Structure formats: structure tokens, C-alpha cells
Amino acid sequence: MTLFAADTIGLHYPGRPGPVFHDLSLTIRKGESLGLSGPSGTGKTSLMRVIAGLERPTSGRIPIRPRRIGMAFAEPRLLPRLSAMENLSFIAPKARAEGRAMLTALKMAALQDASADSLSKGQAQRVALIRALLIRPEILLLDEALGGLDMATWQSARDLILARRDRDGFALVEISHDPARRIMPEARAISFP
Numbered sequence: 001m002t003l004f005a006a007d008t009i010g011l012h013y014p015g016r017p018g019p020v021f022h023d024l025s026l027t028i029r030k031g032e033s034l035g036l037s038g039p040s041g042t043g044k045t046s047l048m049r050v051i052a053g054l055e056r057p058t059s060g061r062i063p064i065r066p067r068r069i070g071m072a073f074a075e076p077r078l079l080p081r082l083s084a085m086e087n088l089s090f091i092a093p094k095a096r097a098e099g100r101a102m103l104t105a106l107k108m109a110a111l112q113d114a115s116a117d118s119l120s121k122g123q124a125q126r127v128a129l130i131r132a133l134l135i136r137p138e139i140l141l142l143d144e145a146l147g148g149l150d151m152a153t154w155q156s157a158r159d160l161i162l163a164r165r166d167r168d169g170f171a172l173v174e175i176s177h178d179p180a181r182r183i184m185p186e187a188r189a190i191s192f193p
């Protein structure tokens, strides 16, 4: 089943001399995994933003879009005045027990009532990852989303993502500059530029 299809799309930011990318066609199918790689500034995040619907391509068409996309970026962007748990229940009010179980799996249970703006970057990244998983995405986008984690915690996060992927069958699109830190090292690669 195709979840996302882009047909010869291009993206040209106003005031920039040329497009970030052009004539790019891409399909993402259920259960598939993709890794976007390439030097800094070549358009990986821009493509993710297009997939997420946060950016509209300036040429081409997107005939197919998923209903639910989960996203986690390097910058966790939690609601700062809410606690870790409230950030989750705000998104998924009926899934508090599930959220709590995932916080426990990522060693965040003791901090569930801490306000988001008191969390370290790696702690906030874990909450942002759980938030993205809780919406039961059809596509999960991870843009350097786990860069603040030590190796053991990163492995717990990877195990959680893979377990949820086995259960829910979402497609995964990830950007990671560190080849040792790819959730799916065997993912289909898209190289930029």
C-alpha cells in the first residue's frame, strides 16, 4: 500500500538563487524504511517537511498522503509549561497507560511529572519520540531525533521504535549523520544532493 507519493516535485525557497531539489519523485509504502543522507544543507530536512505537509512544494504534485504522520526532530519542541506526561496526554488523551509504559521503557518514569522546560535535551527527545509514536503514525519521520542520547538509551529508543514498527507496521524515514546510529541500517537510501 502506498502511503505517500510525490511526482516530480521541486522546492524553491523565496530569495534563494536555486531550488533545494527539483524533479524528485518518491513513493513510500507501508512498512518500508528510508534513510536520507548527504552533506549538511543539501535538503534532507526540507524533504521531510514536505513529506510531513509542513512545506508545500513549488512544483510537481503530491497525489497521495498518509492520514497520520509522527515526527521527531533534533529540537524536541515540547509544550514547555506542561509536564512530560501532559505533553503525551495532550496528543493522546486515551493512551495514558501506553504513554506511561513507553516513558518507563525509556527510563523517564521518574520524570513524568517534571515540566518539559526542565528536561535535558536527551530527556525531551525521548518524550518527543514517544509523542510521535503515540499517535500511531502510518509514517514516522526521525530527523536527527535521538542525537542527544547516550548509547544505552539510544538502544532502548531503537528497540522501542522497532517493537512498535513490528506491531503497527509504519514506514520509517530517518536522517542520521552517524552511520552507527541508524534505526534501520538496511533502509533504502536517498542521497542528497
Ligand SMILES: Nc1ncnc2c1ncn2[C@@H]1O[C@H](COP(=O)(O)OP(=O)(O)OP(=O)(O)O)[C@@H](O)[C@H]1O
Pocket (backbone or CB within 6 Å): 013, 014, 016, 020, 038, 039, 040, 041, 042, 043, 044, 045, 046, 047, 192
Ligand atoms: N525556511 C527556509 N527558508 C529559506 N531557506 C531555507 C529554509 N529552510 C531551509 N533553507 C535552505 O535550504 C537548504 C537545505 O536546508 P535543509 O535544512 O533542508 O538541509 P539539510 O540537508 O537537512 O541540512 P542539515 O544536515 O544541516 O540539517 C539550505 O541551504 C537552507 O539554508
